[in-house]
Amino acid sequence: PGYTQRGGSVFSTWYNGGLRTTTYFHNMIGLLTEITGSPTPSEIPLVPARLLPNGDSPNPVLPQKWFFKNSIDYSVSLNYAVLNYAQRYYDELLFNIYKMGKNSIDRGSKDTWSFSPKKIDAINAAAQADKSVLSSAGRGGMAVKYLDTVMKNLANRDARGYILSADQPDFTTAIRFLNALIRTGVGVQKATSSFTVAGKNYPAGSYIVKTDQAFRPHVLDMFEPQDHPNDFKYEGGPPVAPYDAAGWTLAYLMNVKFDRILDNFDGPFEKVPYGELLKATPKPLPSGSGYVLSAAANESFLAVNELLKGGSEVYRNTADGSFYVPASTKAKSILDKAEHGFGMRIVAGSKPAKAVKIAPSRIAIWDTYGGSMDSGWIRFIMEQYHFDATVIYPPDIDKGSLKDKYDVIVFVDGSIPA
Known part of the structure; x- marks a missing residue:
């Protein structure tokens, strides 16, 4: 008694990044359950409006004292129910996994159109512009031609x-x-040689991700922008905020450049062995009096931090943001270890006219006792690129003399009271 579903919950399935929802786009079943209760006994309150059964809550629970054992019993019951279902219908489940994968391969091999809130708006706009929104059947629907203007x-x-x-x-x-x-x-x-698609030339070593594969929904989700519905409490009213993240396109978050190809295409492509991660093939450093590292490559910042820690001189070109490193045995040793084989731009060059010598900054990151998620993520990013940072807490700030200890203090949202 007391379980609820669909509209009985505040959750939505819009966000596909959780363990429950990522499985959906990999042709599997994902489940999320949350149960009231904790080690401390509590009370199920009386809410009269929730006592009448409905489609979302078909078996309401009555007010009662609730113990942690009740929560555990519910969880165990749910686990057995899932195992029971899987055992009874495993043939059908396995076939459906195969069928969903095959359907995705088929859809990726032909022209398809997916619905989205913006396309629904476009259909409505096409009908309104034509002033003929009713079909001849007189049922309040639109003529199919408005669908075709968008979905064909x-x-x-x-x-x-x-x-x-x-x-x-x-x-x-x-x-x-x-x-x-x-x-x-x-x-x-991976392209084994240069090729041309849709009139554009691409060099050898470029990579291709096609959509005619079993996990096509996940591929689209990682490349295409999310189009969250425009939800409002009522017409002209305030918007209903999404429960979770409303956008997560990984290619956008990582600022990866790609071309979206609408027609079938092919070229001198070879498949990367399934599940085999791509690895850098180190390239020899160019010869010259110094090296120039592009600021457009994230990996350059990691290399610069290692150079500074190793005692090498590093200069910043204030004209374009690039880094200049005078050639030395020490610098060469550090740069030889950098992953420039994957495209980190290290070219030979001379010291720029607008070069400023740089040194490591003394960085502090605000945090709070018990931990701040935002602060933790910033710390994680800095660790990935080898920035040394000290975590400080409110008592450290109260002691004062901060400018004597740090050059930069990072405060995350919510760290400074309004």
Whole structure:
């Protein structure tokens, strides 16, 4: 008694990044259960409006004292129910997994159109512009031609694939993105020589992700922007905020450059062995009096931090933001270990006219006792790129003399009272 579903919960299934929802886009069943209760006994309150059964809560629970054992019993019962269902219908479940994968491959092999809130708006706009919103059947519907203006428009087709050119500014980050896809079972192809698609030339070493594969929904989810519905409490009223993240396109978050291809295409492509992560092939450093590292590549900042820690001189070009490193045995040793084989731009060059010598900054990150999620994420990012940072707490701030200890203090949202 007391279980609820669908409209009985405040959750939505819009966000696909959780353990429950990622499985949906990999042809599996995902379940999320949350149960009231804790080790401390509590009371189920009387809420008269929840005593009448309905489609969301068909078996209401009565007011009562609630113990932790009740929560555990519910959880065990649910686990047995899932195992029982899987055992009784395993043939059907396995076939459905196969069928969903096959359907995805088929859909990725032909022209398809997916509905979205913006496309629904476009259908409505087409009808309103024509002033003929009712069908001849007189049932209050629109003529099908308005659907066709949007859902048969070739420009609105789903992508057949995506091309990540090897000559983009931060190819190393593009490789990290591709490895994230590979870890989730997505197939990737690599160009063995230069090729042309839709009139654009691409160099050898570029990567291709096609949508004619079993986990096509996940591929689309990682490349395409989310289109969250415009939910309002009532017409002209305030918007209803999404329960969870409303946008998470990984290619956008990582600033990966790619081309979205709508027509079927092919080229000198070879499949990356399934599940095999992409690895850098180190390239020899160029010879010269110094090295120039592009600021457009995230990996350059990691290399610069290692150079500074190793005692090498590093200069920042104030004209374009790039880094200049005078050639030395020490600098060469550090840069040889950098992943510039994946596209981190290290070229030979001389010291720029507008070069400023840089040194490591003394960085502090605000945190609170018990932990701040935002602060933790910033700390994680800094660790990935080898920025040394000290975590400080309110008592450290109260002691004062902060400018004698730090050059930069990072305060996250909510750290400073309004």
